[in-house]
Amino acid sequence: MEPDLRRLILDTTRHLLVEDGYASLSMRKIARAIGYSATSIYLHFENKDALFHALIDEGMDRLHQALKAVEKVHPDDPIARLHALCRRYVAFGLENPEYYEVMFMLHPQHMERYPAEKYRRARRNLDLFAAAVAAGGARGVLAVEDARVATSVVWSALHGAVTLLLARRVDVRIDEAAFIEAAIRHSLRGFVPLPEPVIS
Amino acid sequence: MEPDLRRLILDTTRHLLVEDGYASLSMRKIARAIGYSATSIYLHFENKDALFHALIDEGMDRLHQALKAVEKVHPDDPIARLHALCRRYVAFGLENPEYYEVMFMLHPQHMERYPAEKYRRARRNLDLFAAAVAAGGARGVLAVEDARVATSVVWSALHGAVTLLLARRVDVRIDEAAFIEAAIRHSLRGFVPLPEPVIS
Amino acid sequence: MEPDLRRLILDTTRHLLVEDGYASLSMRKIARAIGYSATSIYLHFENKDALFHALIDEGMDRLHQALKAVEKVHPDDPIARLHALCRRYVAFGLENPEYYEVMFMLHPQHMERYPAEKYRRARRNLDLFAAAVAAGGARGVLAVEDARVATSVVWSALHGAVTLLLARRVDVRIDEAAFIEAAIRHSLRGFVPLPEPVIS
């Protein structure tokens, strides 16, 4: 009857996720929300984990689309590209809290069953950051010791900003946009190729 | 019989949390661990949330103790102090994974009932960072535009590092200690009072 | 497409039964195994019980084939025939554990719907035993008071041996083959027309 129940399940799950959180999400709840029996969900997803994994996949793809778009805008300016990637990343997290929660906040235990092959696919996003970082290092416009480490460091700063914002933990007196911009700049400034290291 | 059952409950819960994780923690399990009936817990805590809130309070206090200790070591060097604060913060998170989770990652929904007054108390920890940042700014050793924002930015970077590490999301080929140090340095380098802004 | 899907269903179900056991057998599983939809099974069998009843019929037929083969080997020696029938019976039970279970151990409740007419057909197997017993009695080589009773008695001894073995209840220190042979001999010796032992 429903043209695409699978789609409906995925979308509904995403919304429930952001409203009630992962912990309180149950198959029954999803079923109730979509107006189908719980059994019907199993027609489209092998089990709860499979459903979440599908959501993760989608999220990773969407994020990838968003980030890739950036890449083309600044093909020759690694710094500008990195900056734009950061903005996009944070924007994605704030605009898609549902996706973001399953994608990056799920407990490792649940991720164990996530197929390794998909992990690789998920890592493509990080690779876009890595490419920009490496390019900046190669051109000497960014001071990069270890590109791998540097990439993760940038990512973790962005992730911290997104999660604190989503959890509403950031001081309410701080303007959200200002905070985001400050966080990104701050992180990028860490790459400044300096005459003098300051922190010994 | 027990001089302070409330104390015992809190300690036991904390240990169970660190050892077995949040998801598997139940009132029954706590009761079994302390050797009292589950009902007894309700004599000291209104419900599970109240128990967790008490735990969060304690966690914030413990973190505060840990951070305050640092303060005295470098009373006159804001940069060293900030650096040490960061290290301590990350160490605390990694040493008390599930504790950290309860403190900072609990779904907002659960936090709604958390009294605003306690939120303020929890913010004392951030104040220690803020003080160091402000001191550095005042002395001109750190380039700080808005101390409030800067503090939150540093915190969010640390939080990102902790959560990614706890979720085992950081590339396994990266040495954990190296990653932490890089993340902290990177964040502090963002404060370098520079002749030249790089990101326009 | 399939020339005889009914046939395929029965065979597959039997195999699944022998391999995975009764408890784990479901219509879905059968459907998957035959490569048809679950719905298709209902085109050939009214419901699960009907399928099982058909299976019981077949089992009875198969057992009948096995036992009849014996009959011809010893047409003139009732004792040898009876002995061989017993061996065959036990062998059949042990070789088709779960099949045997469905045939003889299904709860009466499930059997209520089993048509009385089929019961009669099932009884043909017992008749083979009865014939041997009667023949032995007629020839005076077996001491038989009431052939009907005697037949059931022999059968119940065999059934007891099979079921205890299938349930792994027989002392593990006893060799299975030795136990079977002892059980059969013991039962046959009950027919000894004294003072002459017949089975050496």
Add this chain to the structure above:
Amino acid sequence: MEPDLRRLILDTTRHLLVEDGYASLSMRKIARAIGYSATSIYLHFENKDALFHALIDEGMDRLHQALKAVEKVHPDDPIARLHALCRRYVAFGLENPEYYEVMFMLHPQHMERYPAEKYRRARRNLDLFAAAVAAGGARGVLAVEDARVATSVVWSALHGAVTLLLARRVDVRIDEAAFIEAAIRHSLRGFVPLPEPVIS
């Protein structure tokens, strides 16, 4: 409220067992039958298996009481004792079909969790048979090659009779009592030390 809910659960379970069979027995069904919530059952039994195991224990004990009583009646006549043991065994099975089903008809898979220590206790019943068989062999009134095997053989004959009767598989034209007596005699006659018939 209920003086002994554990008792009530055990008794109710037994009755449901004989009425509906093991396969269809569920914790909820038991709960409904006793007028308590399903959860309450878990206050007295760790899980479904534990409940069944308790039932097995009780059954074994009751059977043991019944068989032990026999022992004293014929202390010096192994044959009479064995005969009486057999009668009692069959009588117990027919009078306590509920117990009998859990005790001897449960699937091996469910028995795996049955503590080994209890298995030993359960074997006491077989030991009573073994003692009589051995005594008869020692006195030369029973022809016993291997007492262990002989005991199991007798038991399996009795078990076969009980289960066929319980499953209503025995020809309805046969008088139940006559069948039982014939089965027992037949089995004992297998022990006849020829050339003298012992059981008249």
Add this chain to the structure above:
DNA sequence: AATGAATGAGCATTCATTCAT
């Protein structure tokens, strides 16, 4: 201060079956 007894709601998952096509 402490508890044993009890429960309703919930969980993921499986099942046999139905029905419109």
Add this chain to the structure above:
DNA sequence: GATGAATGAATGCTCATTCAT
């Protein structure tokens, strides 16, 4: 003949919580 979509009922079990004592 065959099926995909759908479901209601059921399963064992866990949980936070309550209440009378």
